[in-house]
Amino acid sequence: MCRFIESIQLNNGVFKRLELHQERVRLALKDYYPGVKAFDLVESLHTTTFPVTKIYKCRVLYDSVIRKIEYIPYTQRKINSLKLVETDMESTHYKLEDRSLYNAAFALRGECDEIILVKNGLLTDTSFTNIALYDGIQWYTPRSPLIYGVNRAELIQQGVLTEKDINASDLVNFTRVSLFNAMNEFGSIELDISAIRQ
Numbered sequence: 001m002c003r004f005i006e007s008i009q010l011n012n013g014v015f016k017r018l019e020l021h022q023e024r025v026r027l028a029l030k031d032y033y034p035g036v037k038a039f040d041l042v043e044s045l046h047t048t049t050f051p052v053t054k055i056y057k058c059r060v061l062y063d064s065v066i067r068k069i070e071y072i073p074y075t076q077r078k079i080n081s082l083k084l085v086e087t088d089m090e091s092t093h094y095k096l097e098d099r100s101l102y103n104a105a106f107a108l109r110g111e112c113d114e115i116i117l118v119k120n121g122l123l124t125d126t127s128f129t130n131i132a133l134y135d136g137i138q139w140y141t142p143r144s145p146l147i148y149g150v151n152r153a154e155l156i157q158q159g160v161l162t163e164k165d166i167n168a169s170d171l172v173n174f175t176r177v178s179l180f181n182a183m184n185e186f187g188s189i190e191l192d193i194s195a196i197r198q
Helices: 018-032 041-045 100-106 150-157 168-173
Strands: 004-011 055-062 066-073 082-086 114-119 130-134 139-142 162-164 176-180 189-192
Touching: 004 018, 004 041, 018 041, 018 150, 041 055, 041 066, 100 114, 130 150, 139 150, 150 176
Parallel strands: 082 114, 139 162
Antiparallel strands: 004 055, 055 066, 130 139, 130 176, 176 189
């Protein structure tokens, strides 16, 4: 039985990007549990008692139904360096509970704080965020990430990010790299391109 995770930002009592999280739930159930109607995230979350101050990660574990909802105080990770690591992981539109492949790749980071996964020569994601790169004019995000994140989807809809195939050899054309996901807003983790190690 396949289980999935939605990590939803709860910011001072407000759940962020719920419509996009709901769409990911719908896609997961459509692919793995055809015929099962997707549960309503808004309704499910508002039947729980949740914190109304500070930032929490709302972690929803589910298969055909919700199995667990928990609220975890959130502290942003400190990232100062990134190592390129090859992968053959498949892209998905949802987050699987099983993170063993990500953990194995993360273990290859050496002295760096985090990794950027490279598939068939193209940049994809870090072990826990989507990425974007700045060329001095425009922010670009890899066209084929390993996970199609909700924050990424929103930023593309808003025109903040443009999708593009980015080869590892193209890094010399960029000046900044940004790491972001449902919990980390775009711009909150941003590094000089020199932070990426081959």
